[in-house]
Amino acid sequence: MAYLFLDDSKHHRSGFSLAAFAICDADPAEEMGTLFLKHGFDPSTFEFKSSASMKDDNDLQALRNSLKSFITRNCKMALCVVDSADDTKNLGPASLALLRNALKHPQLKGGQHKVFFDEGLFKHKSAAEALTARDEDFAGCNFYFEQDSKAVMGIQLADIMAHTCSIMLLEALGVLSKMVVLDLPGDSIYDGLEVELGFEMWAGIRYAFLSQNKRNPKDDFDLANVDVYPWGLFIDESVNERIAPVVMERFGENYLGCIH
Template identity: 65%
Template sequence: MAYLYLDDSKHHQFGFSLAAFVICDDDPTEEIAKILNRHGFDPSSFEYKSSAKMKGDDRLQALRSALKLYIGRKCKIAICVVDGDKNLGLAALKLLSTALDHPDLTEQRHQVFFDEGLFSSKKAAYELAGSDVALACCEFHFEQDSRHLLGIQLADIVAHTCSTMLLEKLGHVTKKIVFNNPMDSVYHGLEIELGFEMWAGIRYAFLSQNKANPKDDFDLANVDVYPWGLFVDESVGETISIAAMERFGENYLGCIH
């Protein structure tokens, strides 16, 4: 059984919204609560939000890093991209239908949790989910409150991270940061693109499979994320669709030093 949590990140001014599943082998609630407590946050009252101001808040930045490390080590992720946000819920169900074909998820029962506001109503959500036989293996929990469901807070991080990566691919984000990791003798102190830093932290988490017929050693180091870990809705414009496929359709897992 897997536990899947979905949250979204909206960017109407740039023509897209993105939703992300975080996929966990076990209920992550206890481990996330431990991470929050370890960084001085009470999980019963604190809610992690990527939209919170991080600059100058070392404690919150450390928490973000710890949660992203947990995602990178313990979870798999899958994302969908749509135009606007009216189709987010339906697109997420289509993504899920394809993701369940992945060998790691077949022939199992799953618990699936959606954040609030992704469908016109809870009834409509259950009707849409029930209309796809591929989703019969899932027990759905729609309109969940992320304040009380810690797994959705992980999905918030992934949706924000992947949205930033797509915005950079589209040329809307050009920020660079100084990589600060004394344990990394190659990159420590170097100025790198924000999107690269975000990708490096979660690249092993994308739901993917090895290429069927790699052409060379470089191709062998790449895996296919599409279609299991990426769904691009037909509503998305050509520019964004191409950018999403180029950024997320396949993923390089080789050495980056």
């Protein structure tokens, strides 16, 4: 059984919204609660939000880093992208289309799964239930719509994923350009190196993308790349012709080789 949690990140000015599934083998709530307490936050009252200001808040930054490390160790990620003009209409159905693709991945195929959706992804809970009822593609899924992300902590992992991928896409579209200095533990040779923000975001989450090895790699570089599309990426038909190819180029495949 897998636990899947969906949250979104909206960017109306840039013409897109996206949603990400955090896919876990077990309910992450207990271990997440332990991480919250370790960094001084009460999981019964505090909710992690990637959009929150973290400048000069060392405890919150440390919690964010711990949650990202948790994702790297324990989670896979799949994402869908829609046009932002009517994302309330498109995000829910697009996430279900993404789920159909993800369920064909060997890691999920044929299993029994619990699928949790944050609030506001569908116009009505009844509409969401109508889209999934008696659908054979979802026969192995138990759905939980309109969930409170404070109570269902896995949704907070999906929040991190959606925020991270949004930053990566904004940079790929040329909307965002920012350099950051790496602050790495130990004696890493990369500590203090200045890199693009999108690169830092990708480097920290690249192993989480739901993907499969290429069937016929052409060379060693191709061998180091995996295919994310279609299992871990769905691009809705509403996405315009300027943004759609950028989404595919940024997320359709993923490099897992050495980056030094």
